[in-house]
Amino acid sequence: MAKFLKWAAIAAGVFLLVLVAVAVALQSWLRTDDFRTRVEREAGNALGVPMKLGKLSIDLWPLPAVAADDVQLQTRPALTLGRIEARPVWAGLLAGRLEISTLIVRKAVLPQAAIAALTAGMQKRSAGKKPTPKSDAPLLLPKRALFDDITWIDEKGQRLTADAEAKLGGDGLLDEASFKIVAGRFAGTQGKVHRESDHWPVRVDIGGGRIAGKVQLQPGKAGAQVLSGQLTTENVEVSALTAPSKPLTGKLQASTTLRSEFREAGDVVDQLATQTRFSVRDALVQGIDLKKAVETVGLNRGGSTRLDTLAGNVNTQGKTVHVTNLVATSGTLAATGNVTILPSKALNGRVNVDVSTNRGALGVPLVVGGTLDDPSVTLTRGAMVGAAVGTLLAPGAGTAAGASTGDRIGNSLKGLFGR
Template sequence: MARIFRGVLWLALAAVLLLAGVALALHGWVGSDDFRQRVQQEASAALGLPVRVGGIDVALWPLPAVALSGIEVQSRPPLTLARLELRPGWAALLQGRLEVATLVLREVVLPQQAIDAILLSLQKKMQSALVSPGLQPKMALNLQPASAAAAGDETAVDRWLPRRALLQDVSWVSLKGSRTTVDAGMRLGADSLPEEASLKVTQGHLRGLNGSLRREEAGQWALRVEVGGGTVAGRLGMQRAPSAQGGQALVLQGQLETRGVEVSALTAPNRPLSGRLEASTTLKAAAATTAGLVDALQTQTRFTVKDAVLNGMDLVKAVQTVGLSRGGQTRLDTLAGQVQSQGRAAQLNNLVASSGALSATGNVAVSASQALSGRVSVSLGNTVGVPLVVGGTLAAPEVTLTRGALLGAALGTVVMPGVGTGAGMELGDRLGQGLGKLFGK
């Protein structure tokens, strides 16, 4: 028995020494300057932009991994990664297949300009490959789930898509220079869709947001987001379906409930409105890729804002002065309405607001560039509704009387000073709209 134990011990020791020798040899080869230069050349050729890699090594703790440090894609501005770790799937590796089990990114800066430059370069390379005669594609991309690998039909995308991803201190810089930094994690299932995911915003827009996504059943996920002192929670469904153009499309649907969220936390740094938001939202989108779902997203929301304050716009002053309103605030007891969105543009319909003697109704559109356009009718006490045009932007909204209302106010004041002003504004606005329609304006 003792002899057998000693034999097993010597075999184990020999295996450890062998693995250590292999690790040291691999570390020396991977860490060589020749290997680093080769990786730089391959990465530069793949992206179509110069790529610099500061160093490459083999990390043995806490799990074996290949780590690249000091990565810089030399776009303008550059895209940088302090550290990138790739941990292989050992079960697949023992079967002679290379799979990425875990991807770790640390201290990453992703300027939107750099992302656009990389995407443009990749698009040019793809177009060049398509028009080059005799050039055969090396890889076919499709939406087939990774579970097909068991049947021997696994795609290259599924093989290289990490089963687990960890992001630490990853920053996105917008075209205007604002920075949003997040920590995130995700684990994929056999079908290459998330089993669970988490996100925490540590800097910038939506700072303090904590979100989680968890698969409940096939094609169904539970979403919960803590933001602005409240929650957004509900269920999302995503499945593949035939598209109208042929092939497969991703179809996203969902129902979300918002409870007690501070509105200004969602729109920072702009704060056109503050108050506690209660809302019910349905959403849907269909696109060929997950990236395309953002632009294809359509939502419908019914909302109420409690203790609302409209910043940058004083509706009472606008009515009293019968003129331009810039700056100020409007406090509201109630604010309710509906929102319809398409991509990054939104339409606010059936707006109803009241506060003491003030009441207002209207419709306002928000463009993708955050420009405002619309009309509201404001009543103060017993005055007839004063028609106002909403303009400006979310950051600097403004309201003015319509041209027809201005003329009507002047005529009403002349005919019946004081009393006739409001009635004249309403009549003048209606006449203005009628003439506009008559002349096609």
């Protein structure tokens, strides 16, 4: 027995020495300019944009891995990754299969414009190729992915830095994932999801409250997949969802259903549709003073409106948002209406404001315009005509009365003045 252990130890030592020798030889080879240039060229051709590598290496500690440092995709602006590290499944390699056990990405900077340019370049490159039969080979995905210090830069230059981790099951579907935003927009937000038998419970802590619920993934028609879910929002500060802009503050309560039918994973967001019923406590609208908008004829900008109640429905399709059945009250003011938020964040809608006065209730129609960050309201064309008529027929009666008169006149003059 002692002799066997002695020879086993010698064999293990020899194997370790051979492994170290191979790693050193590969390390020297990977770091040559010729090999690095070849990798840059092949990767650049595949991605459609030039690539630069700082160095390639094989690490033995803490686990064997292949790594690339200082990776730069020369899009405009550039997309950079401080380090990419892939740890293979060694048993799979011995059996002739390439499997990635763990993928680690550190200190990446991902501008949205760079991602768009990279995607457009790859699509253009694919369009110029002859179609090939679809491969039955499975997509090579890591069983575990770790993202450390990843910075996303949106189209306005606003930064968001996050840490995240995800694990996949044997079927390629998500087993569990978590993230935390450590700096920039939505700093402090964190969330997690894990897999149950037929759904994934989700929880996101944001703005002093939480968004929780579950999502499901089921087969759809003609090979499509259907993502669906139900979420509940409780006591979330609204401005935390729109940071850094704060067009509205208050505590949000909402119930949401979502659905996306897609064939490619990249189409999930574009095909996503949601329906939400919401209410906001202690709501404060920034950028619009409804009382002044009623009292003055014409454009009103600036100010704020404290609302006693705010509720309505929000329906989304892709990046377009429709706010319907909007109901808001503020003292002697009560407003109802519908507003659409376009992908450009432009506002388009109409709000009817009822004002209680000593002379009774008056209705004032307002057109909502501007942008989400700089909203504006104006009287409808019919109301403007009525305000002028009301001033001529009853000077001093007030613009609200004129606006109400104008709305009645405007209804009969739609063919002339439009909406």
